[in-house]
Amino acid sequence: MNQYDYIIVGSGIAGLYTSLLAREQGSVLILTKGSIDECNTKYAQGGIAAAIGHGDSAELHYRDTLSAGAGLCDPEAVRILVEEAPDRITDLINFGVPFDTMDGEVALAREAAHSVPRILHAGGDATGEHIEVTLSRMARLAKITILEYFLATEIIVEDGVVRGVRAFDCRTGSVEEFRSRAVILATGGGGRLFKFTTNPDIATCDGIALAYDAGAEITDMEFLQFHPTALRLPGVIPFLISEAVRGEGGILRNAEGRQFMFDYSPEGDLASRDIVARSILYEMNKTGSDRVFLDVTHLPPRKTSARFPQIYRFCLDHSLDITKTLIPIAPAAHYMMGGVKTNAWGETNIAGLFAAGEAACTGVHGANRLASNSLLEVVVFAKRILQRTEEALKPSELACQRSDKDYFYFRE
Ligand code: FAD
Numbered sequence: 001m002n003q004y005d006y007i008i009v010g011s012g013i014a015g016l017y018t019s020l021l022a023r024e025q026g027s028v029l030i031l032t033k034g035s036i037d038e039c040n041t042k043y044a045q046g047g048i049a050a051a052i053g054h055g056d057s058a059e060l061h062y063r064d065t066l067s068a069g070a071g072l073c074d075p076e077a078v079r080i081l082v083e084e085a086p087d088r089i090t091d092l093i094n095f096g097v098p099f100d101t102m103d104g105e106v107a108l109a110r111e112a113a114h115s116v117p118r119i120l121h122a123g124g125d126a127t128g129e130h131i132e133v134t135l136s137r138m139a140r141l142a143k144i145t146i147l148e149y150f151l152a153t154e155i156i157v158e159d160g161v162v163r164g165v166r167a168f169d170c171r172t173g174s175v176e177e178f179r180s181r182a183v184i185l186a187t188g189g190g191g192r193l194f195k196f197t198t199n200p201d202i203a204t205c206d207g208i209a210l211a212y213d214a215g216a217e218i219t220d221m222e223f224l225q226f227h228p229t230a231l232r233l234p235g236v237i238p239f240l241i242s243e244a245v246r247g248e249g250g251i252l253r254n255a256e257g258r259q260f261m262f263d264y265s266p267e268g269d270l271a272s273r274d275i276v277a278r279s280i281l282y283e284m285n286k287t288g289s290d291r292v293f294l295d296v297t298h299l300p301p302r303k304t305s306a307r308f309p310q311i312y313r314f315c316l317d318h319s320l321d322i323t324k325t326l327i328p329i330a331p332a333a334h335y336m337m338g339g340v341k342t343n344a345w346g347e348t349n350i351a352g353l354f355a356a357g358e359a360a361c362t363g364v365h366g367a368n369r370l371a372s373n374s375l376l377e378v379v380v381f382a383k384r385i386l387q388r389t390e391e392a393l394k395p396s397e398l399a400c401q402r403s404d405k406d407y408f409y410f411r412e
């Protein structure tokens with residue numbers, strides 16, 4: 001009963017997108033520890049990067065990614081990321097993700113450290129919610145088995161090969177065992193390890209711990225990204241104020257009202273995320289304040305509320321009209337560059353164990369992820385996992401593998 005071809009742990013973009021591809025190859029079980037849509041993905045604002053605009057190219061995207069990564073990206077992985085991006089965007093559009101358009105073409109926004117506008121978004125700043133809702137609807141339509149409130153507690157490895165997952169049923173308190181030929185960890189990041197974070201409660205690094213316990217290699221855990229602009233209001237969660245706000249002309253000012261980013265970088269307010277977050281910290285220390293401010297009061301109010309409806313509404317609900325008042329912000333833990341080490345096909349060092357999304361470390365982000373490259377990394381490398389397993393399913397190989405071992409052997 002509890003035997004599947006694929007067990008996928010997690011139901012953010014990595015889990016859902018992977019499940020839709022895996023469904024074409026075999027039976028799929030998704031285990032997720034909360035409700036299906038409680039994940040980092042749902043809160044993504046800025047969007048997803050891809051070099052699809054006029055005047056843009058994979059080469060430019062490649063250079064921007066390497067430069068943001070502070071010399072520590074894996075160049076081959078970045079090449080794959082930028083070159084496969086347009087096809088994966090087409091996949092998302094085909095699944096029904098309603099990216100915003102302008103004059104009949106997909107609208108592209110600018111974000112920090114991108115040399116040209118290349119960010120696709122949906123519902124203005126509600127990109128993640130649109131992706132999550134679209135893919136979860138597709139997964140239900142595809143009749144994928146989805147067990148909500150099942151917390152994965154152990155990856156079962158026998159003779160060096162993955163055989164399944166043990167999970168705690170949060171509703172009944174029982175532990176169940178699920179067997180499979182492949183396990184894909186799509187458990188997201190770990191922002192919740194920090195006091196101030198943009199991440200929801202589920203982001204507790206589970207996948208890293210599960211993989212580590214199973215004997216998988218973990219890498220780059222020292223690289224944790226702090227988003228420069230999270231709302232800083234007493235008693236209010238550090239709600240993200242998207243980098244796209246600066247892309248539209250927002251200006252950072254210190255507690256004395258002075259624009260300061262050009263003191264630190266010729267790129268000013270559009271310097272890469274690590275530089276901006278550090279500069280804000282210097283200014284906070286200099287002025288003895290626990291915040292700086294983001295100023296959009298000079299932008300047309302209607303444009304601000306239409307382009308950033310979620311941010312506008314959230315702030316207004318907390319008595320802050322951002323079209324008239326400066327937004328108090330401070331850096332907050334946001335994204336984990338490190339994770340379960342994978343090759344360019346999402347494979348770990350354990351046969352049959354794969355990792356996708358924020359839980360994985362493919363090497364594309366180096367020391368600092370370029371804005372909106374995370375959602376892109378998920379879809380590019382998730383697709384490659386399924387390309388890999390499809391190869392293993394080809395009749396000749398399947399026959400020889402099935403003759404003596406009832407599992408995929410995914411590694412060369
Ligand atoms: P998640 O979406 O976090 O999903 C993880 C899933 O795993 C969840 O369903 C969770 O419940 C489940 N899970 C975890 N542990 C277990 C367990 N033990 N057992 C069972 N299930 C488990 N990136 C961009 O590229 N562009 C953006 O605009 C952008 N904006 C962002 C805004 C915010 C506020 C945040 C927090 C992040 C943003 N990011 C953005 C980053 C991006 O959203 C995430 O990196 C990406 O969504 C991660 O997707 P994922 O599927 O790997 O993980």
Ligand code: SIN
Nearest residue numbers: 045046242243371372
């Ligand atoms: C944002 O909208 O600023 C978040 C983008 C990202 O994390 O890539």
